[in-house]
Amino acid sequence: MDGFEGKRTGKVTGKIAGQMQEKQAASNLGGSFHYFMKAWFDGRPFTGSQVQPDQATVDGTLVESLHALGYLPAGSHVPYFKVAGRTDKGVSARAALYYIQVQRKFHPCEVNSWMRSQDHPISIWSVARLDGFVNPRKARSRTYLYFLPGWTCPVPVSVLERGMVALGGEYDFATFAKSPVIPGVETNRTLETSVETRRLGSGNRVMHVLHFSSTGFLREQIRRMVGFLLEGEDEGDNDGIQDIGKRVERAFASGPHLPVDPAPAENLVLWDVVPEENVRWENVDGCQAFTKDWMADQHEAVAIHEAQLSMMVDELPRAGEASRGKHK
Secondary structure: OOOEOOOEOOOOHHHHHHHHHHHHHHHOOOOOEEEEEEEEEOOOOOOOOOOOOOOOOHHHHHHHHHHHOOOOOOOOOHHHEEEOOEOOOOOEEEEEEEEEEEOOOOOHHHHHHHHHHOOOOEEEEEEEEEOOOOOOOOEEEEEEEEEEEOOOOOOOHHHHHHHHHHHOEEEEHHHHOOOOOOOOEOOEEEEEEEEEEEEOOOOOOEEEEEEEEEOOEOOOHHHHHHHHHHOOOOOOOOOOOOHHHHHHHHHHHOOOOOOOOOOOHHHEEEEEEEEOOOOOOEOOOOHHHHHHHHHHHHHHHHHHHHHHHHHHHHHOOOOOOOOOOOOO
16 A cells, blocks of 8 residues: 555444543553654655564564563553554655554654664654644645656656646546455545756766655555556657546546556555644654664665665676676
8 A cells, every 4th residue: 555544435333432442441551641743764664654463564563672671561452542544565764653552651762762763764853742543544635746757757757747747636446456455545636746856966867756645545545556657658758748638538438447557566655644633743852863864874874775785786797798807
């Protein structure tokens, strides 16, 4: 899932009753403190965000840290730890949103230090104190960014721009959802889109950044839309600038679950989640600085690896070229 958050319709009496029981259980935690928190994570080492038995997941790792540091009581974490949505394996986040109810005053940098000691690329960079339970799934907006390297993108940026304009608006996005859609989930959404192109460093390489904002997204919706755009134009088109919009129209008219390969998950980032309720966000004890340092270390490691690979490519003999001397 790209960050699945379904809006259900109709009366779901059993589920509502279950939610009320969870809320009551949370209120029974004596001496408790309620918070929203926003966290950065690198999704590549994890098998997704949702807690799974015997799997390294983002949420599971956060819950483990909160238990280890005594913030959560022994037993199930379910009444005390809520997420705004789920992400697939490989998807990263700049600002994933969580609700927690803890047994003592919350010190996010303590959690961050524990994470770093375990080499988990997760870091909390802002918190908001709450008066009680607030459901993080009721978000005003969710924004995802998809990063397309210009040097490997198979279509011109003009096609991306026109295609993104065509995808924006109110549609039934079951067309681009992974089958099956969970029964009762509303598939009509309003989507805001844009494209920006950023130059990397002092060279000629650029990154195309695709922006998607809505109240929620269906399973693999964003990656399937990106995959659709990267398929390019129908045969016979000239430059495709005018016709990508028509292709999007035909896709929406074709009904649910258009057969398209989703774009790679590793290029997708959950950029922000804005909760429905207005809250006061705080940078506690330098957590933003800690997070930036952690990000910088990750960036440096990637840059070193990129330089190593680049030099290896340069030093390999060209096809048909005899090697001189001993291999090092």
